[in-house]
Amino acid sequence: MVIQKCPIWGVDCSVSNPYGTPDIYLVEGSHRAGGDFEITADAVSEIDGTTEDDDKARITSLLVEQWIKGVDVPRLTGNDVQWAKSRSRLPMLDRAERVLRLLVSRSSYLGDILDFIDPNDRKALALGRDTSGLDTSHFEHALAWSEAINVEELGHITNYLAQRGLIQKGREISNSEGYSVWGTDGLYSCVVDVSGYSLIEEIQTNLDSSQCFVAMWFDDSMDGVYENGIKPAIKEAGFSPYRIDREDFAGKIDDEIVAQIRRSRFLVADATHGEDGARGGVYYEAGFAHGLGLPVIFTCRNDMIDKVHFDTRQFNHIVWENLDDLREQLTNRIGSVLGDGPNIEG
Known part of the structure; x- marks a missing residue:
């Protein structure tokens, strides 16, 4: 098998076979895919013929997840590609956080101005600038990290970051008609605000945490779900489960919930409930996280999935039938989203 372009996006890059095996390739310099990565022959076959940009964006997003976890050169397998194609698009807040994380990593100093140029965008060309000699990697990496399929999607995400005060406009650039091209037509210049740095520092601190906050219905009927399903799954993945109702603390419970979520690496929210209806605390805690x-990571017993609140139906829920099913699915999902936890024994 001879590969001459990025297997995901078909753009020019370097593809080599440095490992002495015909089944693994090293792809370097594909900015549209977000960086360098390895890909197996069966993954190439799975991707071959993929024409939908949505699918390509989800496959790329899987690589980004690995870079965020600290993997320098992630590897895509055939199973990875199948899973990426089947999953839902990332929630908008996650996509925005990724873009902010990328902007922070690319800023050399506080106040550094980052220019984003799309070499194929008509408005960029309308500026009268020769884009062929400009660094377009910021723009292409932002597309990859945000799971965006075009400049309009990226523009909406960056507008959201600006409205929250996490980034600011860098340079005022206008097109040939005098209209600013900074906005939903695409972000061309920005500066990360101090509040943006603070948010990423807070998130980064959580990356070192081994704690998983568990939000669920605290009813006696759910004790077995926690003890034999959720708790062992979290521990097998290398993390420590935390349930607020099983801990001693001084002060108000609301303050302790907020503090413990802030100390956690991630949150598991089980939407299963009784005849009294949905548990508002579960949705509040998931939203805060x-x-x-x-x-x-959302979970729900199969007979309750149709009663999940409409605000969270867009998220991919683990729908479980029994405790063994819950334990297996949750362990696998934690591993795929977060990798091995710090408590995994070598």
Whole structure:
């Protein structure tokens, strides 16, 4: 098999076979894919014929997850590609957090101005600038990290970051008609605000945490779900489960919930409930974790999935039938989203 372009996006890059095996390739310099990565022959076959940009964006997003976890050169397998194609698009808050994380990593100093140029965008060309000699890697990496399929999507995400005060406009650039091209047509110049740095530092601190906050219905009927399903799954993945109702603390419970979520690496939210209806606390805690940029893994017993609140139906839920099913699915999901936890024994 001879590969001459990026297997995902078909753009020019370097593809080599440095490992002495015909089944693994090293792809270097594909900015649209977000960076350098390895890919197996069966993954190439799975991707071959993929024409939908949505699918390509989800496959690319899987690579980004590995870079965020600290993997220098992630590897894509055939199973990875199949899973990426089947999953839902990332929630908007997660995509925005990724873009902010990228901007922070690319800023050399506080106040550094980052220019984003799309070499194929008509508005960029309307500026009268020769884009062929400009560094377009910021723009292409931002597309990859945000799971965006075009400049309009990226523009909406960056507008959201600006509205929250996490980034600011860098340079005022206008097109030939005098209209600013900074906005939903695409972000061309920005500066990360101090609040943006602070948010990423807070998220980064959580990356060192081994704690998983568990949000669920605290009813006696759910004790077995926790003890034989959720708790062992979290521990097998290398993390430590935390349930607020099983801990001693001084002060108000609301303050302790907020503090413990902030100390956690991620949150598991089980939407199973009784005849009294949905548990508002579960949705509040999941929403708060999302606002902090923490991964949230939703689970729900199969007979309750149709009753999940409409605000969270967009998220991919683990739908479980029994405790063994819950334990296996949750362990696998934690591993795929977060990798091995710090408590995994070598």
